Amino acid sequence: MKLQTTATLALLLFLLLAPPSLSVSMAVGSEFCDSNCARRCSKASRHDDCLKYCGICCADCNCVPSGTAGHKDECPCYRDMTTGTGNRTRPKCP
Template sequence: MKLVIATLSIVILVLASSFVHPSMALNDTIKPNTNLDCGSLCGARCSKAGHEGCMKFCQICCQKCNCVPSGTYGNKHQCPCYRDMRNSKGKPKCP
């Protein structure tokens, strides 16, 4: 009897875990955040940049990732989406 209960418990856990994973994936979708002021966040991020495209690319990344790392350089660990976005040549897209 204990073997039947143990086997049944394992089967239930495996089935339950298969239903949990797809629902978690829905939370990873990128949703636009209308409360985020990408203009001012990117203005601060690009304030010391000598590259004219900094604001353009920062705002694209901000809109897709809903975050901008603090400071004028580095700190990309604060926003993994921003950090991991790449251009067509495989280089970082976000300043």
């Protein structure tokens, strides 16, 4: 019992003192997409939603239009992504 408690305590101590490079990130993104989406969404009223959808679109298309709005012709894949099919189809990428 004492050995188990010591091992558990040692593991917790290691996790608390581990370098940040060992931490697991909730959002997986590339530096390219993260920086370009931060620029793209900098003036968005729904900043978190903009970053989420921009990140999804950037990961699929590997491009983000310049500026904070418009310019979607620079990246046709980004421009043409939609939320679905039928009457409620809307652009997916901000």
